[in-house]
Amino acid sequence: MATQEQCQVLDHKQVGPRYFKLTLKSHYISTNGEPGQFVNVRVDNGTEPLLRRPISLHRINKEHQTFELLYEVVGEGTTLLTKATIGSKVDVLGPLGSGFKLDPAKKIAILVGGGMGIAPLAALAEKLKTLGGRAVYALAGARDKSCLVCEDELASLANQSVVATDDGSQGRKGYVSDLLIDLLNNTVTQIHYPETAIYACGPKGMLKAVAEIAGQKKIACQLSLEEKMACGIGACLGCSVMTINGYKTVCKDGPVFDAKEISW
Ligand SMILES: Cc1cc2nc3c(=O)[nH]c(=O)nc-3n(C[C@H](O)[C@H](O)[C@H](O)COP(=O)(O)OP(=O)(O)OC[C@H]3O[C@@H](n4cnc5c(N)ncnc54)[C@H](O)[C@@H]3O)c2cc1C
Numbered sequence: 001m002a003t004q005e006q007c008q009v010l011d012h013k014q015v016g017p018r019y020f021k022l023t024l025k026s027h028y029i030s031t032n033g034e035p036g037q038f039v040n041v042r043v044d045n046g047t048e049p050l051l052r053r054p055i056s057l058h059r060i061n062k063e064h065q066t067f068e069l070l071y072e073v074v075g076e077g078t079t080l081l082t083k084a085t086i087g088s089k090v091d092v093l094g095p096l097g098s099g100f101k102l103d104p105a106k107k108i109a110i111l112v113g114g115g116m117g118i119a120p121l122a123a124l125a126e127k128l129k130t131l132g133g134r135a136v137y138a139l140a141g142a143r144d145k146s147c148l149v150c151e152d153e154l155a156s157l158a159n160q161s162v163v164a165t166d167d168g169s170q171g172r173k174g175y176v177s178d179l180l181i182d183l184l185n186n187t188v189t190q191i192h193y194p195e196t197a198i199y200a201c202g203p204k205g206m207l208k209a210v211a212e213i214a215g216q217k218k219i220a221c222q223l224s225l226e227e228k229m230a231c232g233i234g235a236c237l238g239c240s241v242m243t244i245n246g247y248k249t250v251c252k253d254g255p256v257f258d259a260k261e262i263s264w
């Protein structure tokens with residue numbers, strides 16, 4: 001159940017060339033929010049832009065009753081959001097959507113983040129760490145070094161982490177899906193597939209590649225999808241995607257789906 005709330009800005013800082021981290025206070029969202037869910041943010045207190053912007057819960061701190069958003073400045077809305085000052089209030093609707101589902105039988109978690117897809121995976125890694133009893137591998141990829149954001153944070157929450165960039169400017173040269181193949185084929189690590197779950201977030205092409213790898217190896221896999229959104233609550237059907245069970249909305253039925261469900 002989502003709430004609309006004026007959340008106080010506790011911190012707001014630039015963490016990369018186009019990347020910002022916003023810390024907001026909310027007892028309700030920090031208590032009820034789960035990794036993989038998102039909030040719909042009104043980026044300005046005026047009437048423009050009309051539509052809220054969907055942003056994933058990046059970190060959830062139940063103890064301090066705060067949550068963090070990690071976002072990239074790409075257009076009008078995210079540019080306006082950078083102007084939110086510490087102490088001011090931001091109008092937030094959330095938590096929204098259906099997040100990652102954790103199966104206690106899966107003792108190995110592989111987190112695969114492409115670009116800003118890393119954002120919701122930090123909250124997931126933190127939850128997995130808190131629950132304990134699992135080995136967590138974090139794989140992060142980006143176009144180049146300048147597009148890698150908060151990968152250190154993700155690494156600090158995982159047992160093992162690796163980075164790839166398309167141009168080789170940091171970590172392995174190649175795609176994050178190549179890191180996944182490396183890990184699954186690693187004879188030293190010897191990942192036991194039936195005990196493994198893959199959780200991925202990133203661009204569509206990357207998610208498709210990850211779904212194919214998981215399908216070939218018969219590994220459980222959940223994907224966090226991204227679609228342009230208007231209402232964010234399942235009312236306008238603007239974010240519908242085709243699944244094997246018919247059209248589903250990314251904002252309400254997702255954003256996290258079982259990889260086997262998606263019709264590419
Ligand atoms: C479930 C979900 C979670 C997301 N989490 C994050 C996150 O954690 N960090 C982050 O940086 N970005 C995230 N995004 C993408 C983010 O919503 C867009 O980058 C943002 O809405 C762009 O707004 P803008 O006004 O700056 O850009 P513009 O391109 O000017 O936006 C114009 C319109 O298109 C919509 N739009 C544009 N790109 C996207 C997109 N990729 N997804 C959805 N709507 C879009 C905007 O909401 C707006 O209505 C997420 C998207 C979804 C759907």
Ligand code: FES
Binds near residue numbers: 228239250251252
């Ligand atoms: S954005 Fe309206 S149904 Fe998803």
